[in-house]
Amino acid sequence: MAKSQSAALDRKKLMADPVMVGTIVVLITFLTLFILYPLAILLVDSFYGGEGFTLATFQKVMAMPTFRTAIGNTLKVGFLVGILSTIVGLLFAYVEVYVKMWKFVGGLFKVVSMLPVVSPPFVLSLSMIMLFGKAGIITYFLLGMEDNSVYGFWGIVIVQTLTFFPVCYMMLKGLLKNIDPSLEEAARDMGASRSKVFLTVTLPLLLPGLGNAFLVTFIESIADFANPMIIGGSYDTLATTIYLQITGAYDKQGAAAMAVVLLCITLGMFIVQKYYLEAKTAATLTGKASRGRMLIDDRSVTVPLTLLCSLATIFVIMMYACVPIGALFPTWGYKFTPLTFKWFGQVFTRYHGLQAFRDSFVLSLIAAPITALLSMIISYLVVKRKFKSKGFIEAVSMLAMAVPGTVLGVGYIRGYSGGLFHSANWSIFADAVVENGKVIQEAGALHGLFPNGLLGGIYGSAAILIIVFVVRSLPTGTRSGISALRQIDKSIEESAYDMGADSFKVFMTVTLPLIKDSFLSGLVTAFVRSITAISAIILLVTPSVYLITVQINEFAEKGAYSIACAFATILILITYGSVLLMNLFIKYFGTSRKLKPEKVKKAKTKRINIQVIKEG
Amino acid sequence: MSKEKKGVRLDHISKIYQDPKTGKDFYAVKDTSLTIEPGSFVTLLGPSGCGKTTTLRMIAGFESPDEGEIYLGEEAINALTPNKRDTAMVFQSYALLPHYNVFDNVAYGLKLRKVPKDEIKNRVMRILDLVELTGMEGRMTNQLSGGQQQRVALARALVIEPSVLLFDEPLSNLDAKLRVSMRTEIRRIQQEVGITAIYVTHDQSEAMALSDNIIIMNKGVVAQMGSPQDIYYHPNSEFVADFIGEANFLKGRLDQMDGDHAVLNVEGSSARVPAKAGMTQGKEYTVVLRPESAVLADQGGLPCQVTLSCFMGSYQNYHVKVGNTLVKLTDYNPKNKRIYQVGESCSLVFDPESVHIL
Numbered sequence: 001m002a003k004s005q006s007a008a009l010d011r012k013k014l015m016a017d018p019v020m021v022g023t024i025v026v027l028i029t030f031l032t033l034f035i036l037y038p039l040a041i042l043l044v045d046s047f048y049g050g051e052g053f054t055l056a057t058f059q060k061v062m063a064m065p066t067f068r069t070a071i072g073n074t075l076k077v078g079f080l081v082g083i084l085s086t087i088v089g090l091l092f093a094y095v096e097v098y099v100k101m102w103k104f105v106g107g108l109f110k111v112v113s114m115l116p117v118v119s120p121p122f123v124l125s126l127s128m129i130m131l132f133g134k135a136g137i138i139t140y141f142l143l144g145m146e147d148n149s150v151y152g153f154w155g156i157v158i159v160q161t162l163t164f165f166p167v168c169y170m171m172l173k174g175l176l177k178n179i180d181p182s183l184e185e186a187a188r189d190m191g192a193s194r195s196k197v198f199l200t201v202t203l204p205l206l207l208p209g210l211g212n213a214f215l216v217t218f219i220e221s222i223a224d225f226a227n228p229m230i231i232g233g234s235y236d237t238l239a240t241t242i243y244l245q246i247t248g249a250y251d252k253q254g255a256a257a258m259a260v261v262l263l264c265i266t267l268g269m270f271i272v273q274k275y276y277l278e279a280k281t282a283a284t285l286t287g288k289a290s291r292g293r294m295l296i297d298d299r300s301v302t303v304p305l306t307l308l309c310s311l312a313t314i315f316v317i318m319m320y321a322c323v324p325i326g327a328l329f330p331t332w333g334y335k336f337t338p339l340t341f342k343w344f345g346q347v348f349t350r351y352h353g354l355q356a357f358r359d360s361f362v363l364s365l366i367a368a369p370i371t372a373l374l375s376m377i378i379s380y381l382v383v384k385r386k387f388k389s390k391g392f393i394e395a396v397s398m399l400a401m402a403v404p405g406t407v408l409g410v411g412y413i414r415g416y417s418g419g420l421f422h423s424a425n426w427s428i429f430a431d432a433v434v435e436n437g438k439v440i441q442e443a444g445a446l447h448g449l450f451p452n453g454l455l456g457g458i459y460g461s462a463a464i465l466i467i468v469f470v471v472r473s474l475p476t477g478t479r480s481g482i483s484a485l486r487q488i489d490k491s492i493e494e495s496a497y498d499m500g501a502d503s504f505k506v507f508m509t510v511t512l513p514l515i516k517d518s519f520l521s522g523l524v525t526a527f528v529r530s531i532t533a534i535s536a537i538i539l540l541v542t543p544s545v546y547l548i549t550v551q552i553n554e555f556a557e558k559g560a561y562s563i564a565c566a567f568a569t570i571l572i573l574i575t576y577g578s579v580l581l582m583n584l585f586i587k588y589f590g591t592s593r594k595l596k597p598e599k600v601k602k603a604k605t606k607r608i609n610i611q612v613i614k615e616g
Numbered sequence: 617m618s619k620e621k622k623g624v625r626l627d628h629i630s631k632i633y634q635d636p637k638t639g640k641d642f643y644a645v646k647d648t649s650l651t652i653e654p655g656s657f658v659t660l661l662g663p664s665g666c667g668k669t670t671t672l673r674m675i676a677g678f679e680s681p682d683e684g685e686i687y688l689g690e691e692a693i694n695a696l697t698p699n700k701r702d703t704a705m706v707f708q709s710y711a712l713l714p715h716y717n718v719f720d721n722v723a724y725g726l727k728l729r730k731v732p733k734d735e736i737k738n739r740v741m742r743i744l745d746l747v748e749l750t751g752m753e754g755r756m757t758n759q760l761s762g763g764q765q766q767r768v769a770l771a772r773a774l775v776i777e778p779s780v781l782l783f784d785e786p787l788s789n790l791d792a793k794l795r796v797s798m799r800t801e802i803r804r805i806q807q808e809v810g811i812t813a814i815y816v817t818h819d820q821s822e823a824m825a826l827s828d829n830i831i832i833m834n835k836g837v838v839a840q841m842g843s844p845q846d847i848y849y850h851p852n853s854e855f856v857a858d859f860i861g862e863a864n865f866l867k868g869r870l871d872q873m874d875g876d877h878a879v880l881n882v883e884g885s886s887a888r889v890p891a892k893a894g895m896t897q898g899k900e901y902t903v904v905l906r907p908e909s910a911v912l913a914d915q916g917g918l919p920c921q922v923t924l925s926c927f928m929g930s931y932q933n934y935h936v937k938v939g940n941t942l943v944k945l946t947d948y949n950p951k952n953k954r955i956y957q958v959g960e961s962c963s964l965v966f967d968p969e970s971v972h973i974l
Contacts (some may be wrong), residue, residue, distance in 0.1 A: 003632050003641070009680035012695040495711035495769075498676060499725035499776065500699045509724075513715045 014387055019504040023377060028389060030374070031396040033455075034471050037420075038411025039263065039403065045414050046257035057257045067258060070241040074222050075265075077156050077237060082218035084161040086210055089168025092309055096169075097176040100295040101306045108313040113166040115320050118575040120532040120549055122226035123568055124159045126556055127322035129231060130332065130565075137322075151233030159227050162316055164220050168213040175209040175281065176202075181293040194296070208280035215273040219266050223404030225535035226549075230556045238262045239406040239535065246539060252414060259410040263403060270402030323572070327565035343566040351555075351563060356546035357570065363462060363547075364530035367469035371526035374470065375477030376519055380511050382478075383485040384493055385503075401475035405535025408471065412540055416459040460542045468537060469530035476529070477522040484518035485511070517586050524582040528575045621654035621812055622689035622702070622779035624675060629684035631670050631836075644670045646836040647683070652814060652829075654689075657806055659815045659823040662833035663859070668816045669784060671833070675814065676782050677701045688779060704773035705782040708789065710765045712757040718744070718768050719753035725776040743775045746805060763794045770802065774809065781806070783815040787822065799825050820860050824848075832856050850972055857904045857974070864905040864943045870897055877968060883939025885918045888968050902974045907946045910966035912936065912956050917965035922956045938964055 015021060046057050061067050095101060096109055132139045132150045139148040149155075179202065187197045225239040232240060242262065245255040296302060326332060328339040347353035375397075381387075382394045400408075433441040458464045488511075496510045497503075512519065534549040541550050548571050555564040631645040645667040652658045660668035673679045675686060677698035685692050693701055704725070712721050719740055726736045744750050747767040757765060766786060773781055783802075787795045803826050806813050817823055823830050824844045832839040832847065832855075840847055840856045851857035854865060868880030868887060878891035880901060889903050912922070912934060920943065924935035932950035936943050943964060947953075956962055 003682050006631070006680035006682045009694055013677070013680065013697045016695075016697050016700070489709050489711060491707040491709050491711035492713060494678060494698070495705065495707055495772075496713065496724065497698045498678075498703070498705045499772070500728045501724075502697075502699055505728065510713055 010386070011388075017503050019502065020385075024381070024387065024389060024393075027374070027378065027381075027393055031393065033420075034467050035396050035400050035403070038408060038415040041415040042256045042259050042263070042407070042411050045253055046260050057253055061254050061257045061261075066236065067241060070236045070238050071261065073153070073235060074237040074239075074262075077153065077160065077228075078218045078221040080157050081160040081164060081221040082214040084157070085165040085168045085217040086172075086214045088161065088165040088312070089170075089213060090172050090206075090210065091305075092165070092169040092312075093172035093176050095305050095309050096173055098293065098296055099302050099305055100297040101302060101309075105306055105310055105313075108310060108317070109169075112313045112316050113170055114579075115316065116163050116166050118528060118579055119320060119323075119572050120226075120552060120568055121163070121224070121534060122230050122553065122556065123323050123572070124162050124319055125155075125227045125230040126552075126561060126564055126568065127319045127326070128155060128159050130322055130326050130561055131319070135332070149233075151231055152235040155231040155233070156228050156235065156237070159231055160221050160224060162319065163224075163227065164217045167220070168217060171213050171216070172206070172209060175206060179205055185294075194301075208277050212273055212277040212281055215269050215277065219269050219273070219402065222262070222266055223406070223535070225404075225406050225538070226553060229553065238265075239404060242406050242410060243539065246410065246413065252410075255410050256414050259407040263407045266404055266407075267399075267402045274398065323565050324569040327562055327569050329562065332561050343562045344570070347563065347566045347570070351551065351567075352546045353551075353567070353570075356548045356551050356567070357574075359462075359545050360531050360548040360571075361574070363465055363545075364469060364527050367466045367473070367530045368523050368527035370466070371470045371473045371477055371530075372519055372523040375474055375481050375522055375526075376512065376515065377507070378474075378478045379481030379485050380507055383482055384490060384511070397474055397478050400471055401479075405472060405533070405537075406539065408468065409536035409539030412459070412464060412468065412536070416455060416464065420455045460540075462545055464540055465537060465545065465547075468540060469526070469533060472533055472536060473526040473529045477526055480518055480522060480525075481515065484515045488514055516589075520582055520586055524578050527578055531575060532571065620689075620779075621810065623654040623656075623812060624650075624652040624780055624814065625687040626650040626671070626675075627685045627687065629671070629674065629681045629686065631667070631674060631679060632682045633670075643836045645674070645681075648833075648836075648838055649684075650831060650838065650841070652812065654812055655810050656828040657803070657813045657815065657826055658829045658831060659817060659827040660831050660833060661817055661820060661823040661859075662839075664818060665835075666833040667836040668818075668833050672705075672782055672784055672814060672816045675780070676703055676705050702779040703782055704776055704778035704780075705784060706766075706769045706773050706786045708785045710757075710769040710786075710789075712765055712768055712772075714757055716757070717753065718749065718755050718757065718760070721757060721768055722753075722772045722775050725772065729776065739775055740771075743771045746774070746808070747771045747801075762790050763798055766790065766798060767801075770805065774805070774811075779812065781811050781813045783813065783817075785817055786815075787817075788819070795819075795822070802826065824860075830860075832859060834859075851904060852974070854902065854904075854974065857972075862907050862944060864907065864941075866903040866905055866938070866941060866943070867900055868903065869900050870895055872897070878973070882918060883941060885938075887918060889971050889973055890968060892973050904972045904974060905943065905966060906970070907944050908948065909970035910943070910945055910964055911947055911953070912945065912962045913953075913965045915963045917963040920962060920964045922958050922960045922962065925956055925958050927955075936962075936964060 047053055047055070092109060092112075096106065128150050129136065131137050132148060134140065134147060134149065136148065136150070139145045183205075184197050184201050187201045188194075192200065222237075223239065224237075225243065228235070228237040228240045229243070236244070238258065239262065242255050242258045245251050245258060327343050328341070329335065330338070330340050330342070378393060378397050382390060430441070432439055458467070492514070493506050493510055496506045501509065532549060534553060537547060538550055538553065541547055548567055552564045552567045552571070555561070555567065626648055629645060629648045630643055632641050633644045634641055648667075648671065660671060662668050670679060674681050677693070677696060677700075681694065685694055687693065688702060713724065716724065722740045722743060723736050726739060731739070740753070741750070744753060747770055749764065749767050749771065752760070752764065757768065760768065769786070786802075787798050790798060799822055802815075815823075815826060827844060829841060830844055830847050831841045834855055839859075840852050842850075847856060847860055851860065851863075854863075857863040857865070866880075866882050866887070868882035871879045871881050871886065873879075873891060873895070874888065876891055877888050878895055878901075880887050880889060880903065882903070887903070895901065910917075912920075918938045920936040920938045922934060922936050923942075924933070926933040927950075928946075930948065932947045932955055934945040934947065934956065936945065945964075
């Protein structure tokens with residue numbers, strides 16, 4: 001059997017749609033240039049010595065004791081954080097779905113799941129130091145402990161667990177809600193105790209989901225840069241080691257090899273998580289619960305569980321609250337009253353605050369719509385259309401999820417500082433060589449056009465920061481776009497197509513209006529992620545651009561916590577404000593209201609979940 | 617509508633799919649040739665997985681055939697995208713645009729064709745009148761009942777005046793009563809407009825009620841094509857006979873020819889049925905007997921024994937055994953005769969003209 005004719009016809013039909021072909025070409029170019037190429041160049045760089053293939057670079061970095069320790073450190077931290085986050089997340093999810101709790105606890109849960117989304121990635125490290133450090137409010141002033149160190153292994157583990165467990169909580173909550181209560185009721189009916197039901201029914205059903213949550217946090221922890229940077233002290237992880245290798249030792253090739261190691265670890269886990277565990281989770285927990293669950297209202301269960309969770313949430317909220325409060329103290333660690341706004345003033349008068357906020361804001365504002373639109377187009381193509389390179393587009397945009405920011409940053413440095421494929425060194429792009437006033441070598445023919453080689457100009461510019469923002473937020477946007485589009489009956493778009501609309505018209509008049517909510521939340525998510533991003537950015541930012549997160553990181557490292565807190569507070573206000581704005585917007589202009597009149601009441605209280613996994 | 621009517625011709629069409637589980641290729645539609653006359657109403661009927669929807673989607677342009685060519689009128693349309701084909705489809709799920717109201721849904725295709733505003737308004741209102749939805753044009757589609765949504769979908773397809781109207785099981789989401797009234801409606805509108813219509817369904821009564829011609833498909837190939845009467849009374853295979861209506865199959869060897877009738881030996885008794893061309897002595901033939909074409913009597917037919925006798929209101933339902941063959945009967949006038957009870961021995965009588973030999 002030959003499917004050649006249909007393939008040829010499908011190709012012909014595709015070619016009859018120039019907008020679609022153009023979009024696909026642009027997408028493939030973008031993904032290749034800014035995701036595949038930087039990663040490929042890392043591989044090439046670390047395996048290619050002056051002449052041909054070599055393992056010398058790897059041997060060199062593997063011989064460094066600091067690097068070997070860093071690998072061990074990273075895996076240890078990641079493993080523990082993965083386990084702790086999954087357990088805490090499971091506890092929260094179980095309490096929310098199974099236990100009858102007081103109203104306000106639900107509100108607390110919502111706040112806790114929201115906080116890591118709107119705050120920059122390293123806020124908890126800051127407050128950890130301020131509360132429990134050497135001069136911490138709790139450890140020094142309340143408990144009188146003299147020399148309490150939060151730096152190092154446990155500091156990172158605690159901070160990362162607190163940062164990442166909401167992700168597990170959200171994931172597991174969704175899964176628990178999908179378990180049909182009648183399964184557990186059947187087990188109870190046959191005489192199993194509650195704990196027996198949990199161990200023999202709920203837990204086994206949830207197992208792949210737990211594995212999934214564990215791996216997701218494991219990857220997040222490994223990729224996290226900012227927390228180990230601030231609270232790690234001398235305890236280096238892979239991400240920080242790579243950063244220091246570039247900024248401290250100026251060893252770009254060594255950093256490239258290290259980045260390859262880090263990438264291999266995260267990529268391996270990502271593949272297991274994505275293609276094995278996710279499929280398994282979907283297989284065991286499909287469909288919806290047939291009816292509501294009888295919530296546990298036994299006081300001996302509800303009181304301790306609710307109490308435990310409430311205390312934990314209050315602790316987390318306190319940690320976050322520490323940041324704005326910390327910014328109000330006159331001198332951290334010495335003088336707490338009277339509260340003052342002087343640090344906020346100094347942010348703007350002395351520390352380029354205005355410029356930092358302007359740059360961060362403008363760059364993120366440019367990146368957000370690009371990201372949102374790109375991810376919606378990718379989701380549309382992946383879900384609704386069939387064409388040859390679809391698998392490539394889907395795989396590469398998901399691949400970006402597994403790439404730690406630090407790795408991407410190193411890839412961009414290696415890939416673009418000398419132009420595309422180091423083209424600045426090619427003779428046609430090379431500058432003239434002048435010795436003793438004599439031209440020994442003429443300038444290359446294209447030197448005038450591209451003095452830095454092909455695309456070399458974007459290195460060090462604001463453009464590359466925007467591109468990094470886009471690439472870093474693209475996977476989350478695409479993922480939520482895909483799930484939104486899967487809910488729309490395929491024949492709705494087909495009917496428009498059948499009525500005579502071409503792909504572009506279908507996308508603009510049908511697809512986009514139908515996923516307006518998802519588009520909006522993708523827009524805000526991209527904005528929030530961009531304005532709070534640090535890991536890749538810190539490697540690429542040049543002195544001409546000030547970014548808030550880079551500023552916070554700098555002051556936190558210097559120990560100027562009050563300034564860092566003041567910066568962070570304003571940043572949280574901006575991100576929280578934009579999320580509020582989005583919710584308002586969706587409430588009044590969103591599609592859900594118009595399309596489902598019977599659900600207006602529900603829509604009012606509904607918050608759009610921003611699926612953000614914090615980058616470090 | 618003044619537009620020239622066009623027929624549809626499928627010329628040795630095949631479509632190959634890959635089985636997602638085994639990864640093996642198989643023919644969803646195999647070497648199918650059809651001619652659909654301009655202005656006629658043709659139904660593609662068959663069990664699920666027989667290739668009828670695939671065929672329809674190939675005509676619409678959503679799928680590309682692997683072999684063969686599709687013609688709309690005289691034009692080969694294989695390489696045309698759905699939006700360039702002069703067809704309009706009514707979807708199973710209606711596929712109305714949920715963010716538009718009724719008017720905008722119907723006007724969508726006209727707007728794409730850049731028809732002037734006044735004309736759009738006229739044409740939309742005229743079509744809404746035809747489908748009896750006048751006054752509903754401002755409603756959002758989720759404020760309509762299933763039947764009304766179906767009418768909007770039909771109006772939307774009709775308003776662009778396509779050469780061919782395609783229906784993909786449009787009534788399967790409606791309740792039984794509405795289904796019956798909607799199918800009369802669809803037939804009325806098709807006749808009024810005089811448009812060529814191709815209709816996919818697995819519901820045989822729908823096919824009977826609607827069509828000029830029925831195409832029965834099975835496993836990717838056309839099993840039989842003909843008028844509803846033709847297919848019911850002269851099925852060409854056991855599959856078709858069984859799929860359309862209920863059928864009993866009596867097997868018997870040809871004893872002798874009797875003019876244009878054949879005498880078969882069915883389970884040891886003689887049965888006289890209309891012969892078909894080229895029958896040979898001693899060979900086994902299958903006779904199709906519809907449940908309503910035979911009655912029970914005390915004598916004069918094939919001896920049989922009653923195994924089920926069930927009063928159904930308008931008819932009496934019998935299962936009888938003729939030798940080892942089970943025969944199902946529906947007797948629509950049991951009161952005039954006696955009702956046979958389970959275990960009784962009696963005789964199966966049928967008019968030779970009401971049976972058909974395969």
